[in-house]
Amino acid sequence: MPKTAESSEAKKKRARKIVSALHKLYPDADTALRHRSPLQLLLATILSAQSTDETVNKVTPVLFRRFKTARALSGAPPDQIEEIIHSAGFFRQKTKSIQGACRRITDAFDGRVPDNMDDLLTLPGVARKTANVVLGSAFGKCEGMVVDTHVGRLATRLALTWSGKDSKDAVKIERDLMEIIPRKEWTFVGHALIWHGRRVCPARSPDCEHCTLARHCPSAGAV
Ligand code: SF4
Known part of the structure; x- marks a missing residue:
């Protein structure tokens, strides 16, 4: 993982690898809220x-x-x-x-x-x-990315946002993610990061040892 400031291009490249790993981990990631309309x-x-x-x-x-x-x-x-x-x-x-x-x-x-x-x-x-x-x-449209507490935490730990460590600015985090993640992936990545946050990378005691994203994560073993 880069220890020095990462260029925008390098961040985009790393983001693509993370997205690809998320597809393998959670091919069906979507909202868990049941609905018919x-x-x-x-x-x-x-x-x-x-x-x-x-x-x-x-x-x-x-x-x-x-x-x-x-x-x-x-x-x-x-x-x-x-x-x-x-x-x-x-x-x-x-x-x-x-x-x-x-x-x-x-x-x-x-x-x-x-x-x-x-x-x-x-x-x-x-x-x-x-x-x-x-x-x-519900409409299959990618106009933005879901940023909840899990996505905010994961985006920060994975250094996919330029927001500071303690940033709770969901709009800024969303903007940063949209800049480096291809539009067609926005909906999927939002939900996949929520799933990963719940299952592997909770606020306390993230399981870096068994995390598939560890090789792309600057925070691996350091949270
Ligand atoms: S390596 Fe650790 S901090 Fe990074 S995403 Fe995985 S569990 Fe979270």
Whole structure:
């Protein structure tokens, strides 16, 4: 691994090797949130903040059986939604976000989740991370990269971002990753890094010894 400052070209080359290794490791990497429509994925992603995918996957079937459309959700008494999503945490704020997003989808987009970044970002409770999950996994569009806490940590440890060690600036990390990773890989790499972060490279005690990415990682054995 380079000990001196790495050129942009060298970083891109190393990033390509990491992407190739990730394809071998996690050929099916995608969101673990179960969904049958863009609306279901959008709401599941809103619910997943500060929660686990397992918990969300238990909550959403009940929610979607009871409320089948954005209009039904936007007009529901908030306490009915709160009761269903309670176990996912922050249930009052999440109910507000769900109802706000559904109201705008109903009023401005004819009940359909918009399929572009600009319109998605006008929905209450939706930032780039959520929009990227929906665009990538529900619409098959690579407009950006999902950057959550795992991707931020992995991008930093793998030195794929120019952000500092303690940077929590997801937008900057996303921009850096998009600069060195080919566009068609954006959706895949976001999810593959999340899987790798959960399975091999958690915040504490990363398993560098058994990590397939170690030979491309400047932090191997040094975290
Ligand atoms: S080598 Fe270690 S720090 Fe680098 S990605 Fe693998 S587990 Fe994480």
